[in-house]
Amino acid sequence: MAACWKEAGHGRATPHGALGSVQVGDAQHGLAIKAEQAYSRNMTRTTEIIRLQPFEAAIFDMDGTLLDTESVFRTIVFDVCTELGFEMTDDVHRNMVGSSHERTQQLLVESYGVAFPYTLFDERCRITMRERSHGGVPVKAGALEFVTELRARGIPTAVATSSRNPHAQHHLSAAGLLDLFDTVVTRDDVVNPKPHPEPYLTAARRLGVEPTRCLALEDSFAGVRAAHAAGMQTIMVPDLVVPSAEIEELGIFVMESLVHVHLAAFDPA
Secondary structure: OOOOOOOOOOOOOOOOOHHHHOOOOHHHHHHHHHHHHHHHHHOOOHHHHOOOOOOOEEEEOOEOOOEOOHHHHHHHHHHHHHHOOOOOOHHHHHHHOOOOHHHHHHHHHHHHOOOOOHHHHHHHHHHHHHHHOOOOOOEOOOHHHHHHHHHHOOOOEEEEOOOOHHHHHHHHHHOOOHHHOOEEEOHHHOOOOOOOOHHHHHHHHHHOOOHHHEEEEEOOHHHHHHHHHOOOEEEEOOOOOOOOHHHHHOOOEEOOOHHHHHHHHOOOO
C-alpha cells in the first residue's frame, strides 16, 4: 500500500488546542499555556506539512487511541484513591497513562509507599470501569471510519495494548470494533510490556509484515517509545497528554485525531 502524502514542511504536525482535554494543576498552568502556544505557532493544515513512507499494515493502541476511555478511567482512578484514603495527583495519573499493570503498581507504591493497597485499588477500578461500560464503550473520533477503510483496502490491522486480554476483548467488543482487527496483542501475550517494543513486534509478526512497513498509532509516551523502538512509522494522537521534549526528539509525527490521519493517508491529492 502506498499512501499519498503532500510535501513536508516542519516535518511533523502538532495538536491544535490539545491541552483543552488535559488536566493540569495550578502550578503547571503557566507551562501548559506556553506549551499550547508553541504548538499553535507551528500548526498548519495537517496534510500539508507531513509526508509518511508507504505502509503495509496499521497497528493501533487501544485506550486513548481507538477508545475514548482514558478520561473515564481518570475519574475512576481519582475516585477510588479517595475512597482508599489517598490523594491522586495529576502528575501521578499522567505517568500512569499507557503503563502496564506492573509499571502502574510500581509507580503507585513509589508515590504512596508500600502501604498502598494496589490489589484492592486495581480490583475496584476494573469493576467500576466494567460497570460503566455496560451501555457501550465510546470510540475516538474517526477510529471506526479509518479502520473500516483500511480493511476495505486490504491493509491488515492489529491492536497492541498494555491491557490484559479480558479487558481488551470486552472493551473492543462493546465498542463494536473487535471483528475489524486481524489480531489483538495484550499484556498476556508478551513478556515485556510497553515501552518495550515486544507488543508491536508481536503484532507485526502475527500480521506477517516487517515492522518497518507498519504504521503505529499511539496516544501515550510509553506506547510511542514502544512503537518507535520497534522501528515502526509512529504517529502520536494526543489524548490526555501532549508530547514532551523527549517524544518530540524522537522525530515522530503528532496529529490531532484519527480523522486527520485518515484524511492524510487516503488524500488523493
